[in-house]
Amino acid sequence: MPSASNPYLFLALMLAAGLVFCLGMLGLARLWAVWVSPPKPGPTKGAAYECGLAPQGDVRIRFQSQYYLYAIIFLVFDVETVFLLPFAVSFTGLAPGAFVAIMVFLLLLVEGLVWAWGKGLLRWR
Amino acid sequence: MDEGLRSELSRQGVFATTIQDLYNWGCRNSLWPLNFGLACCAIEMIAASMARFDIARFGAEVFRPSPRQADLMIVAGTVTKKMAPQVVRLYNQMPEPKYVIAMGACAISGGPFKRGYNVLKGIDRYVPVDVHIPGCPPRPEALLHALITLQEKIASRKLTGPSRARAFQEEAPGEFPVPEYGPYDLVPAKNTDLWRPKPITRNE
DSSP: OHHHHOTTHHHHHHHHHHHHHHHHHHHHHHHHHHHTSOOOOOTTTTSOOSTTSOOOSOSSOOOOOTTHHHHHHHHHHHHHHHHHHHHHHTSTTOOHHHHHHHHHHHHHHHHHHHHHHHTTTTOOO | OOHHHHHHHHHTTOOOOOHHHHHHHHHHTTOOBBOOOOSTHHHHHHHHHSTTTOGGGGTOOOOBSSGGGOOEEEEESOOBTTTHHHHHHHHHHSOSSOEEEEEHHHHHHOGGGTTOTTBOSOGGGTSOOSEEEOSSSOOHHHHHHHHHHHHHHHHTOOSSSTTOOGGGOSSSOSSOOOOEEOSSSEESSSOTTTOOOOOOOOOO
């Protein structure tokens, strides 16, 4: 067995096989395009897809970042929920180091929440 | 390949085929329609994709929301002159080989709205239609029949030689001119390279 001689040999073999498979497929597609199915690029075909309408402006535009506050709030509550549940389950059996670590983490998130509160984001208008 | 030899081999448990047949077989059994409907025929198209009629049995259930991934355009419904440029542009943006099914009386000819000032009298004026389905609206079975007809057409297409399909011809156009709004009608009113109806002769 090759794996007995070197445990990482099969990884190298798998990498090589994966590379050959992917590049082989791409090469076959390329040969198919050359021999059988000629590529037909065009101005409409290459244009940006805007549901069939004539594309307007450039594709690479700057997106407004007005919603970053909601993204931050979402991050605070979402990540908090993910970590708080396992924290609560294993609360009694935690080592002091782990307890301090999760408290530091919570402090960071609460800091974000306090910042958002102070900015008036939690007020429903 | 000789047909007798092929059947002889298949009796011995050896399946022989050509690259063309293999390619056409794969192509016709995984037609991905473009996900768009224009009018009431689209409801029948949706019904055809649901459990009762189940277009997935024929490998065409993957309705793609982008023309880049689709190779079948089902023109389901009335094509108004406002919508026709968009339909042609979507067709142009689909990769080759691509096919068009004109579903229902409106997509074929304008149907009951043929006299309307705003209705295109058949989408085959602008894009090459492979299968026409009559009906107002056609039942889902009719759409399935059109799909099977298209699959038969794909099964018999040639990849090489002078009679090869349009997608494999180097000189055949990959996209067609998109009409624009004129003062009275779409300009041009039809693609004359594509749409050549037989002249009507009357026997007096």
